[in-house]
Amino acid sequence: MSGVPSDKRNVKDKQLDQFRVDDAGQTLTTNQGLKMAEDEFSLRVGERGPTLLEDFHFREKMTHFDHERIPERIVHARGFAAHGEFQVYDDSLKAYTKAKFLTDPSRVTPTFVRFSTVAGSRGSAETVRDARGFATKFYTEEGNYDLVGNNIPVFFIQDAIKFPDLVHALKPEPHNEMPQAASAHDTFWDFVANNQESAHMVMWAMSDRAIPRSFRMMEGFGVHTFRLVNEEGKATFVKFHWKPVLGTHGLVWDEAQKISGKDPDFHRRDLWESIETGNYPVYELGLQLLPEEDEFKFDFDILDPTKLWPEEDIPVKLVGRMVLNRNVDNVFAETEQVAFHPGHVVPGIDFSNDPLLQGRLFSYTDTQLIRLGGPNFHELPINRPVCPFFNNQRDGYGRHTINRGQVSYHKNSLAANTPAPASEAEGGYAHYQEKVEGHKVRKRSDSFKDFFSQATLFWNSMCPPEKQHLIDAFSFELGKVKNKSVQQQVVDMFANVSVELASAFAEAIGANLPPGSDGRVVKTSPALSMLNTVKSPATRKVGVIVGNGFDGAEVQAVLHELAAAGIQAEVISEKLGFVTGTNDTRLEVVHTFLTAHSVLFDALYAAGGTWTNPRSAKDTAEFLKEAFMHYKAIGASNDGVDWLQPAGIVSGVGIVVPSPHLTEFVPAFIEAVAAHRHWDRSLV
Ligand code: HDE
Numbered sequence: 001m002s003g004v005p006s007d008k009r010n011v012k013d014k015q016l017d018q019f020r021v022d023d024a025g026q027t028l029t030t031n032q033g034l035k036m037a038e039d040e041f042s043l044r045v046g047e048r049g050p051t052l053l054e055d056f057h058f059r060e061k062m063t064h065f066d067h068e069r070i071p072e073r074i075v076h077a078r079g080f081a082a083h084g085e086f087q088v089y090d091d092s093l094k095a096y097t098k099a100k101f102l103t104d105p106s107r108v109t110p111t112f113v114r115f116s117t118v119a120g121s122r123g124s125a126e127t128v129r130d131a132r133g134f135a136t137k138f139y140t141e142e143g144n145y146d147l148v149g150n151n152i153p154v155f156f157i158q159d160a161i162k163f164p165d166l167v168h169a170l171k172p173e174p175h176n177e178m179p180q181a182a183s184a185h186d187t188f189w190d191f192v193a194n195n196q197e198s199a200h201m202v203m204w205a206m207s208d209r210a211i212p213r214s215f216r217m218m219e220g221f222g223v224h225t226f227r228l229v230n231e232e233g234k235a236t237f238v239k240f241h242w243k244p245v246l247g248t249h250g251l252v253w254d255e256a257q258k259i260s261g262k263d264p265d266f267h268r269r270d271l272w273e274s275i276e277t278g279n280y281p282v283y284e285l286g287l288q289l290l291p292e293e294d295e296f297k298f299d300f301d302i303l304d305p306t307k308l309w310p311e312e313d314i315p316v317k318l319v320g321r322m323v324l325n326r327n328v329d330n331v332f333a334e335t336e337q338v339a340f341h342p343g344h345v346v347p348g349i350d351f352s353n354d355p356l357l358q359g360r361l362f363s364y365t366d367t368q369l370i371r372l373g374g375p376n377f378h379e380l381p382i383n384r385p386v387c388p389f390f391n392n393q394r395d396g397y398g399r400h401t402i403n404r405g406q407v408s409y410h411k412n413s414l415a416a417n418t419p420a421p422a423s424e425a426e427g428g429y430a431h432y433q434e435k436v437e438g439h440k441v442r443k444r445s446d447s448f449k450d451f452f453s454q455a456t457l458f459w460n461s462m463c464p465p466e467k468q469h470l471i472d473a474f475s476f477e478l479g480k481v482k483n484k485s486v487q488q489q490v491v492d493m494f495a496n497v498s499v500e501l502a503s504a505f506a507e508a509i510g511a512n513l514p515p516g517s518d519g520r521v522v523k524t525s526p527a528l529s530m531l532n533t534v535k536s537p538a539t540r541k542v543g544v545i546v547g548n549g550f551d552g553a554e555v556q557a558v559l560h561e562l563a564a565a566g567i568q569a570e571v572i573s574e575k576l577g578f579v580t581g582t583n584d585t586r587l588e589v590v591h592t593f594l595t596a597h598s599v600l601f602d603a604l605y606a607a608g609g610t611w612t613n614p615r616s617a618k619d620t621a622e623f624l625k626e627a628f629m630h631y632k633a634i635g636a637s638n639d640g641v642d643w644l645q646p647a648g649i650v651s652g653v654g655i656v657v658p659s660p661h662l663t664e665f666v667p668a669f670i671e672a673v674a675a676h677r678h679w680d681r682s683l684v
Helices: 011-017 057-068 159-170 187-193 196-205 253-262 264-276 332-336 355-371 453-461 464-479 484-494 499-509 552-564 613-628 636-642 662-674
Strands: 081-088 109-117 132-140 143-150 226-229 233-246 282-291 317-325 541-546 566-573 579-581 586-589 601-610 633-636
Touching: 011 109, 011 586, 057 109, 057 132, 081 132, 109 317, 143 233, 159 187, 187 196, 187 317, 187 484, 196 453, 196 484, 233 601, 253 464, 264 317, 332 633, 464 484, 464 499, 484 499, 541 552, 541 613, 541 636, 552 601, 552 662, 566 586, 601 613, 601 636, 613 636, 633 636, 633 662
Parallel strands: 541 566, 541 601, 601 633
Antiparallel strands: 081 109, 081 317, 109 132, 132 143, 226 233, 233 282, 282 317, 579 586
16 A cells, blocks of 8 residues: 555555545446446346436446546646655744744644646646646645745746736647647747746756656755744744755756656656655755845845845755655546645745745646646545644635535634634744835836846856757747747747757747857856756666577676676666576566667667678667667676667767676676766767
């Protein structure tokens, strides 16, 4: 059921037990509990006659089926989730917040995390170019806290009122419903050019951050500035981060597109399998803390969601760890019905006046009302807090609770004025008493009007291969835009970010080159480059191409070392079953050239052997060529070395062959796998 030993099960896991049902081995009944003698044939007049209306079993079964679907999320429809646990490292945050789950290191808080793409429908491919949602529900003892973030730390727009416009422009165009799960079309880029506050996030969306290798290898960001509030009522501004311990890694665009066809479920499969095999994803929670007194010390407004706080200026303090250790039992019941809301807070966490955040505080409950069909979605098992909840709210569609008693109003005398509010000292939530004054206006603050400096900071911070990927992404996206004026508007807009960038993609799409030169912003932030991230071989997937007659002792020794480094090696051969090497060594074949593809692996190991089908040599060459093209580590030993040349691979960065001994080969190959990609290959 839960995959976690019973003594380790947390309070949320145990709470879900009362709703879990195992149908296997049971007698089939109707929803009224009536055992049925037949479930294959409807009730009809004569064997060849019409079906009778009195067939309640048929009607119930069909009606339920007819109503199985609910509206998908208007954004973030395609998602996948897992259960986990969060624990803070120590009590040092007490100076900043009274939130118990952030200050009591003895508490283990159950979490539920849903990752998602933004633009695509529920059935769309997962490796598309897009921001990823990273939404975490903490089931704390003081109520649910939701950190509803993305893997990009800034947003396209500054004011929530523009969200419907942004999403209309991004989603498939209404007249032909194309393209699916893609920003590479006219209306999105028309929106960008005419809403230039989007410049910074567009830079992130065109970078490798928008094609993550895995949900386990991407950062998460709360985006907005929030507040932490301590016992004394003192507030500190905060930005939330998730840092994956495996580092932040992306795919190659060509590879990402091919994976969309070869395995549209690539990211969920990766997460699911990691958890099933005990390779639990781990993220550290990081906070950037800013005293309220320092609010105006920056050259950007901290309320502006198109701005990040450079980590070199305001360091990220790592405060705790989240481990995802349990897959869901049922995707609809849990992943689809989970309802996140940035307004689900606990004492010690409060909001800022970020106008995007303020609008989100309205939208999320509103959207659950249509999506989950009424106001009682908090009663769904996945959404229930693990602490008790009482109030005077009653009735509505799908009410489960049987509230007893006469009274459902406040104040009252009949129930001694209960349920009663708690004072702050008793754990009651009291909003931070920020002083606010002003005229009612519909206006953008002047402090929100610098759209380009941080977009340039991002560009400046990229290493040469990352810059090239950005140029390629802009060239691809705008190459798909049909309207010449929109193309030119985007070139002219991004000349404000970098003339070098804008000129490069202008040339690729045949637009006019922008005038001017760069140099306005020279600052860099090394934390923005993914090349500076953690590198680890752990959980990397290596395809082992091997035919019968391989060197048994050698290949087994290599596989042993790879496993010891945490690498997942999977054998690819010409047919399923077993391949046999010298010394009667047998390896189970997990994939054939037909069922797998080079793009589904982080690296390949050409282990040698012979083929019975002449096509296999060609398939091997194609696998290797593709891996080379996608900058992946390739290891080859014994007669596997002979497979490189037909693939057009002579030597290069990340190509590892025994030189001269096998003992040197294995560590070198593991290091090459850990490097993720060998971008230098593109520069030689
Ligand atoms: Fe969301 N967003 N959003 N968003 N968002 C939704 O709520 C919205 C924004 C994010 O896995 C919706 O339950 C508005 C920023 C995630 O279930 C909806 C605005 C960030 C998820 C909604 C934003 C996010 C959503 C659709 C601008 C990163 C998926 C379904 C004011 C900090 C949660 C739903 C899940 C989902 C509204 C902008 C993250 C319509 C109005 C910025 C991860 O309520």
